Amino acid sequence: xxxxxxxxxxxGIAGSALAFWLSKLGHDVTVVERFPxxxxxxxxxxxxxxGIEVMRRMGLEPAxxxxxxxxxxxxxVDKSGKRRAYFPANKSGQGLQSFTSDxxxxxxxxxxxxxxxxxxxxxxxxxxTAAESFTENGSAVEVRFTNGKMDRFDLWxxxxxxxxxxxxxxxxxxTADAFYPLGDYVAYFTIPQPIQQGEEYIxxxxxxxxxxxxxxxxxxxxxxxxxxxxxTYVEPLKSVRRGDIEGEKKxxxxxYQGAGWRMEEILKAMVEGADxxxxxxxxxxxxESWSHGRVALVGDAAYCPSAKTGMGTTAGLVGAYxxxxxxxxxxxxxxxxxxSGKLDGEAASGLRAALEAYERxxxxxxxxxxxxxxxxxxxxxxxxxxxxxxxxxxxxxxGVVAFLRxxxxxxxxxxxxxxxxxxxxxxxxxxxx
Numbered sequence: 001x002x003x004x005x006x007x008x009x010x011x012g013i014a015g016s017a018l019a020f021w022l023s024k025l026g027h028d029v030t031v032v033e034r035f036p037x038x039x040x041x042x043x044x045x046x047x048x049x050x051g052i053e054v055m056r057r058m059g060l061e062p063a064x065x066x067x068x069x070x071x072x073x074x075x076x077v078d079k080s081g082k083r084r085a086y087f088p089a090n091k092s093g094q095g096l097q098s099f100t101s102d103x104x105x106x107x108x109x110x111x112x113x114x115x116x117x118x119x120x121x122x123x124x125x126x127x128x129t130a131a132e133s134f135t136e137n138g139s140a141v142e143v144r145f146t147n148g149k150m151d152r153f154d155l156w157x158x159x160x161x162x163x164x165x166x167x168x169x170x171x172x173x174x175t176a177d178a179f180y181p182l183g184d185y186v187a188y189f190t191i192p193q194p195i196q197q198g199e200e201y202i203x204x205x206x207x208x209x210x211x212x213x214x215x216x217x218x219x220x221x222x223x224x225x226x227x228x229x230x231x232t233y234v235e236p237l238k239s240v241r242r243g244d245i246e247g248e249k250k251x252x253x254x255x256y257q258g259a260g261w262r263m264e265e266i267l268k269a270m271v272e273g274a275d276x277x278x279x280x281x282x283x284x285x286x287x288e289s290w291s292h293g294r295v296a297l298v299g300d301a302a303y304c305p306s307a308k309t310g311m312g313t314t315a316g317l318v319g320a321y322x323x324x325x326x327x328x329x330x331x332x333x334x335x336x337x338x339x340s341g342k343l344d345g346e347a348a349s350g351l352r353a354a355l356e357a358y359e360r361x362x363x364x365x366x367x368x369x370x371x372x373x374x375x376x377x378x379x380x381x382x383x384x385x386x387x388x389x390x391x392x393x394x395x396x397x398x399g400v401v402a403f404l405r406x407x408x409x410x411x412x413x414x415x416x417x418x419x420x421x422x423x424x425x426x427x428x429x430x431x432x433x
Contacts, residue, residue: 003027004331004351007143007153009131009166011038013045013107014299014316015159016114016123020058021324021429023121030153031123032145034130034160038115041276042107043188043225044069044217048097048416050365050423051314054321055103057430063113069104069219074203076398079260085398086202090407096416098407099310100203106219110313131156134169134295139348141294155351157296157323159316162285164301170292180374182306184282185237187228187252189274191266195221207394208259210234211386214266226266226274230255232281248279282306284373291355298323303366310414311369318365318423323358328428330354361424369415 004027008015011033019029033039047055047064055064073088089100097103119125129147136142140152158166168177195218203217211234217225232238236254240247253267270277285304290297299316306312331350385394 004154004327004347005152006030007032007131007141007151007156009156009158010160010164010299010301011035011111011115011125011127012159012161012299012316013110013114013313014301014320015157016111016118017054017058017317017320018157018159018298018324019118019123020114020121021321022327023118023123024429025324025328027327029118029123030126030151031118032126032129032131034128034146036128038111038125038127040108040111042111042278043190043227044071044104044219045107045110045313046097046101046105046310047103047317048101048311048314048414049418050421051311051317052103053423054317057321058117060113060117064103064105064110067105067109067113069106069217070201071100071104071217071219072200072202074099074205076205076207076395077261078392078395079206079208081261084395085402087402087407096407097414099414107313130160131166131169136293136295153294154347155294155296155327157298158301159297159299159320160301162283162300162304164285164297166295167285167287167297167301170295170297178285178287179283179304180286181232181281181283182308182373183232184308185230185232185279186282186307187248187270187277187279188225189270189277190223190225191269191274192222193224206261207385207391208256208261208263209386209388209391210255212256212259214256214259214261214263216262216266226270228252228256228266228270242281245277245279249274249277280307282308284370286370286374290359294351296323296355296358303370305366305369305415306373308373309369311416314416315366315369319362321426322362322424323354325424325426325429326354326357326361327351328426330357332428365418365421368418368421 006022006027006029008019008031011031015031019031022029075083076085077083087098090098091102129145131143132146134141134143141156142152144150158164160166201218205215207213211231213229215227237251240251249271253271256263284306290302298319305315330353385391
């Protein structure tokens with residue numbers, strides 16, 4: 001069959017992973033990104049479970065390992081800095097990962113790996129533009145871009161994050177968005193801090209009264225990452241306009257004042273610097289369907305599980321693999337003819353079947369990952385402590401399970417253990433391996 005002409009909005013992890021697999025199938029893939037260059041920013045991410053296997057099937061494990069963050073585990077400390085529990089990374093290659101995965105990497109490094117691999121297979125990247133509107137006539141989807149250009153595609157896939165413009169356009173202006181806020185705010189940034197003699201590459205978590213939490217992670221000998229988490233409805237954060245970075249910094253400085261541990265120096269560094277500060281209001285994206293006509297969604301745009309699950313990167317990578325695999329299975333591989341942007345009846349039917357199979361195969365995976373995270377559902381995150389007594393009890397309990405070498409974080413909180421779901425093997429993409 002001639003190659004499909006496919007547009008992907010978003011050059012992040014899910015978008016480039018999908019571009020990789022579709023290009024490997026021989027299709028003509030264009031990735032548009034509204035930013036003027038690849039957004040190789042962000043802090044540490046990881047791969048878990050099936051995400052690790054997908055990365056291996058892409059042939060990227062050696063490159064991934066060469067860029068991997070050196071974190072060895074997670075410690076929990078009290079307000080004086082005393083260690084109360086320690087959970088090492090699972091380096092055995094067996095069983096579930098702990099909080100620190102055996103596959104940790106900075107988001108920017110992973111974005112570059114996927115982008116370069118997709119480009120090598122022929123994917124085309126266009127930066128500084130985005131889809132502005134579209135029309136669908138049954139035989140193709142015609143997209144108008146913000147740079148004034150128009151083009152026709154057989155399929156348009158939105159991989160543009162939890163605030164996806166593609167999703168909003170696909171669902172229409174009269175349909176409520178499928179993003180469900182969780183009431184949590186997380187700030188991410190790095191601060192310069194040379195490594196001290198004897199210091200280990202481990203993450204440190206501290207819980208303060210009032211639902212305040214902080215975590216630091218060392219990824220280089222020159223700087224550490226900082227994560228601050230609190231509720232979105234507390235003052236003064238509640239009154240800050242979204243996107244007002246300086247306002248958010250000042251609000252967090254007030255909220256965390258007197259929180260204990262190392263907060264004074266962290267807040268000072270945040271207010272006076274932290275040029276890469278990014279604040280996120282956590283939420284889920286839940287949809288009954290991830291496609292409509294010739295428009296589909298992948299990654300956070302379709303099923304953002306939030307940072308609470310530890311599965312956002314893995315879900316994006318696995319979802320892209322399944323979507324591409326079903327396209328390969330139902331539409332076949334390209335014979336590298338000319339992409340016309342117009343499919344015959346048989347090919348169009350195959351594309352519809354592929355999108356239906358993508359949802360049928362991958363929705364059970366995401367149902368398990370997202371279960372119990374919403375505020376109106378029963379879940380583990382409702383039990384996080386906020387009083388000094390409750391925090392002391394939690395620290396003691398974590399110390400016990402760490403002593404007994406129980407993987408409480410991997411088993412109870414993170415959503416890696418997706419039961420009864422097997423990663424499909426698509427011979428169209430993988431051959432006989």
